[in-house]
Amino acid sequence: MSKKLHNDISLLSLLLLLSLSLLQTILAVEYTVTNTVPDTPGGSRFDAEIGVQYTINTVKTINQFIWKVFKQNSDAQRKHVPVLTVNITELNDGALGETGGDTIYISAMGIQSFPPGQARFEFTSLMYHETTHIFQWSGQGTAPGGLTEGVADYIMVKSKYYDPGSYTKPGEGNKWDEGYGVTARFLEYCDGLRDGFTADLNNKMREVYKDEYFEELLGKPLDQVWSEYKAKYANI
Structure with missing residues (x-):
């Protein structure tokens, strides 16, 4: 390899590293x-x-x-x-x-x-x-408010910075998108059906939210997933 070519490659590598560093700084x-x-x-x-x-x-x-x-x-x-x-x-x-x-x-x-x-x-x-x-992604505002609140509580619960004794218990609530603890516990249940479900759902909502995402990810319609979730905890 010629000295000039070696120097050109070294300069290109340096410029690439500087560009990556600048990109990280920008983002x-x-x-x-x-x-x-x-x-x-x-x-x-x-x-x-x-x-x-x-x-x-x-x-x-x-x-x-x-x-x-x-x-x-x-x-x-x-x-x-x-x-x-x-x-x-x-x-x-x-x-x-x-x-x-x-x-x-x-x-x-x-x-x-x-x-x-x-x-x-x-x-x-x-x-x-x-x-x-x-x-979080919210489908540019198309996701139900209860879902976005539930995802926010879901992260809080995952962090362990909450009081389990006073927090919503699995199976509580009347609607899947009731929000906060009710929806967070439902999302945990969905994670049990598909590892990483909540992350996958969030990432699907970058542009728009659709109920159909539940079926795409879990193989079941949303209403069925919620009904099965409620049935699981019915006698607790």
Whole structure:
């Protein structure tokens, strides 16, 4: 091999590595946290017991956990979120947390209501749920709201940051898309029928949601899956 050819290959390799590094930098998520109400009881408790740095570190961990559970191993599979913002603020609708765009809003009053000594645990549990809303697919808004809430709770349950004693039990609920714990437990059941079902369902919902996805993945219509699920726990 000539010296010129060797140098050309080395230069090409260097440019490729630089390009990959630049691409990773472009697609990396930046995390910002702002306490907009530091003088309120909840805002003050956030600063004293949780803190900005803990929140940033926690959201990074949650982000990686979500990608792992969703089996999204490449940037092409993931929702592109350049900047994820967390605002500690006042929510006037009674919610503990909400999302809008790529921003998570956490209620300062909610933080104030956390049991003594449990602020970080309760906050982290809430962040698993809300961060999932940022990164999950929802069929561009066509998925039932109860399903997206159920997927968010499903991630929270997988993380173990929840209270099993007070949480929804398998088989509870009246509709598969009732949301939160009811739907999360149903999704767990579906995982038992097909390993990785919830991740596969989420990834199918990138563009649109269809009930038919259940039959495609499980070989049974959605109504039948729900009926069999309810029957399994009928006498418990």
